[in-house]
Amino acid sequence: MNINVSDFRQAVSKVRLSKCAFDELLSARELLASESQGARFDTKAAYINSLQSSVLSEELDRIRTMIDHECHVLILDGFKVEKLENFKSLIWTFGSLLGVPMVQNHLGHKVIEVYDRGGKSIEEGARYHQTRQGAYVHNDGVSDPLPIDYLTLACGQQALLGGESILIDASAVYAELMAFPEILEELKCNFFFENRGMSDEEQLFKAPILSFSNEGIPLIRYFRVYIESAHIKAGVPLTVAQCQALDFLDTVLDQSSVQQRVLLESGQVLISADNKFLHTRTHFIDRNTPRCVIDDAESLSDLNRYMLRMWLRKQ
Secondary structure (H helix, E strand, O other), X not given: OOOOHHHXXXXXXXXXXXXXXXXXXXXXXXXXHHHOOOOOOOOOOOOOOOOOOHHHHHHHHHHXXXXXXHOOEEEEEOOOOOEHHHHHHHHHHHHHHHOEEOOOOOOOOOOEEEOOOOOOOOOOOOOHHHOOOOOOOEOXXXXXXXXXOEEEEEEEEOOOEEOOEEEEEHHHHHHHHOOOHHHHHHHOOEEEEEOOOOOOXXXXXXXXXXXXXXXXXXXXXXXXXXXXXXXXXXXXXXXXXHHHHHHHHHHHXXXXXXXXXXXXXXXXXXXXXXXXXXXXXXXEEOOOOOOOOOOOOOEHHHOOOEEEEEEEEOO
């Protein structure tokens, strides 16, 4: 396999739905709202008739093709709204048309609000989306034995300072590690992972960190803190060889040569193939004191850094 690391330093593609497609999306949202009175906003998936919403259907197919076979990550622009409740319904409608939404926690929620609650840290058991911590390179599918096809992260409000997204293509990581075949082989072996936050009953499972698609594309599953925690809970300490492999991997992930950085703006949606792209963020500082609960009637401009996250599988 001949891979050039410089191929992965291209700017992340930015696209926007056409006016016609966006109008069809708004129509789908209105229909969904009329049928979902009284239910949580992410309970019922949106739907469209491909003949009546032909432009939106075509542009959704184009986005899937780009993620599946071309760039593996892109930024979709044009989703800026004023009220939080409208932002939630718009992102949910789009996401549930792009793919099949996955449950993301033990409460059955399919959209997760990403903002600092001001509580405990990741090391103390919090999930990443509940903190303002940075520097933990990961992909979101580490908590589920089945991979996520599309990760979407929609920006409602930026932080006062920081919160930049760092994107790392698994193929670039593989290219760097090819010089260390013994490390690659170790990463292809099974490690323990935990389903943190996914169910009331904690479960562990085994999976390799590095694997390959049927087409030979490198796939990755990684969140070191979760792996270390899972091995402790399993009563199976990481071996010296495993720790060395993780150290090598972390060193590669820290190199600017494999990283792309983007600062999402309000109304932008990052979409990536989760098992082909790792990501993290820089630490951020907010305008106001963190709080646990945010009312849907609030304006996005009044909030601290606020994102919505969806995990999608192909339809």
